[in-house]
Amino acid sequence: MKTPICDFVNAYGDSGAVRLHMPGHKGVSRLGCESRDITEIGGADMLYRSGGIIRESEDNAAALFGTARTVYSAEGSSLCIRGMLYLAMQATGRRTFWAGRNAHSTFVTACALLDAEVEWLWGGDTLTACGVTAEQLHQRLHKTAEKPAAVYVTSPDYLGNVLDIAAIAEVCHRHGVLLLVDNAHGAYLRFLPEDKHPISLGADLCCDSAHKTLPVLTGGAYLHISPAAAELGEQAEHAMSLFASTSPSYLILQSLDACNAYLNDGFSADVAACCEEVQELKDALSAHGYTLVGDEPLKITVATKGYGYTGDAVAAYLEKRSIVCEFADPDYLVMMFAPCNAKEDFDRVETVLCGLEKQKPLSEAAPKMPKPQVKTSLREALFASAEVLPLSACVGRVLASPTVSCPPAVPVLVGGEVVDESAAAVFRYYGYETLRVVKE
Ligand SMILES: Cc1ncc(COP(=O)(O)O)c(C=O)c1O
Structure with missing residues (x-):
């Protein structure tokens, strides 16, 4: 697969051109990456008025993800979430979202900025997980005359819980409602031996933080539009441009572009091998007495209290031994793995975690999530x-x-x-x- 953005920047670097354009570093190195850090000069295309190398690269990504249109973000899923909500509101003329209560804060602030209303879908008593089900949605949609602009769910969530997107999508579509998925943690799901990406399972729009699980620089993300909602693709760049910087990072765009070549050739085999390593580590930790939760194949979430520690305490123990985890709170420790992790990383985590002495379980449970009274929008x-x-x-x-x-x-x-x-x-x-x- 071609990498048109990388190729353009390589050729520009080799040309020895005098840089009388932004950025001010003029390609002179302090960090080492400056020569590749260009702006939207002639031939470099424009991110949200694309028709050249960026569009070609995005079309490659669309082919890889099986979408009608994939638009890049150099500002994470956060930007894509604002774009998705705008697209759904504009397409339907409605301004209410039904959303799983474990939505990322960007969803909440985007709704406030867009003057959208939210009706929450509750699914459990914990902060990070929300088990929205197709049946729950069906019951609610069946009873409601006024449909929402879209149903919005987060899957996978931070703990690695994955919703039944196929069933949820079927219910949404039966009731004529769009399904938007925050798939920030699940870009790699497309490349598993069994494709589990939300777009493949029926979501209309979804965001993937490429940077969270693929070998992409921080900030690189995709807004995906499914073939079933292809008409929304026409407005996608406009939607993103409403909220985006006019100076997208070409380092991030090159990273997304270079990733396409790997996704096209090699990543699926590497991710399958990595899933096996993760599963072996999960089995070893379970056998040693740890309680694991979540169903994501590249994430290990330990419910640490059964082992006698808070998640924060285990994270601190690991950090002292130079193992730095993604997330910890009083109840959980989350470790994220990817094909770029070396075999030794898995061995080291197993040795260090199995070297931690099991203690009497901690009994303090997280307080139940409140069902708050709403005073204002x-x-x-x-x-x-x-x-x-x-x-x-x-x-x-x-x-x-x-x-x-x-x-x-x-x-x-x-x-x-x-x-x-x-x-x-x-x-x-x-x-x-x-x-x-x-x-x-
Ligand atoms: C579930 C979820 N959605 C959205 C985001 C925002 O993604 P980004 O950091 O790529 O903007 C995050 C970030 O952690 C997240 O965990």
Whole structure:
């Protein structure tokens, strides 16, 4: 597969051209990557008015992912999420989303900025997981005359739980509703021996953070449009351009472009081998007494309390031994693997984790997620005058904007909701000391 963006930048570097355009480093090296860091000069195409090398590269990505249109983002899935919501609102003329409550904070702030409403789908009592089911959706869609602009779910979630996207898509389409999937953690799902990518399973639109699971620089992501929703592709660049920088990083674009060649040739075999290594490690950890949760084949999520530690404590133990994990909280430790991990990485994790002495299980459970009272819309709360107060002073107050720690950037409460005692307990449990609340 050709890599037109990389080829263009290579040829430009070799040409010895005098750079009288941005960026100001003029290709002179401080970090080592400057000569490849160009801007939208003649021949380099334009990210959201594409028709040259970028479009050619995006078409390669679309062929690889089986989409009607794939548009690049140099600003993560966060940008794609704003674009997706705009596309669904514009296409349907509706402004309400039905969304799994474990949505990333970008979804929440995008709704506030777009003046969209959210009706939450609840599916469990934990912060990061939300087990939305096809049956639950069917019951709700069946009873509702006013359909949403789209159903919006997160799969895989931060802990590696994967929803039944095929069944959820079938229900959405039976009721004439678009399905949008936050697949930030699942770009690689397309390349598993059994293709499990949301677009292949029936989602209409989805975002993938290429940088999270593929060998792509941080910030590289895709907005995918399915063949069934192909007409939305015409507006996709416009949708992204509403929220994007006018100076996209060509380093990131080259990284996405170079990745296409690997996805086309070699990645599927490498990912299958990596899944086997991960499964072997999962088996070894389970056999040693660890409790694992989640169903993602490249992620290992340990529910650490059964082993006698908080997730944070195990993460600190690993970090002291130069093993740095993706995420930890009081209950979980999340390790993300990819084909670029060496065989020794797996051995080392097994040796170090199995070297940790099992202790008496910790019994403190995470407090139940609150079902909060809603006082104002997301937008009203976001634009209201606000103040940051210690958590103890926030009980009874209305949250102004989601206060999140990243990762996992899943809000306990969203703007407009009342901080009651049960919400305060959850905030306290996850270590929040202050909140941004609406001024009284
Ligand atoms: C579930 C989920 N969605 C969206 C995002 C945002 O992705 P990005 O960092 O690529 O903008 C993240 C980031 O961690 C995420 O975990």
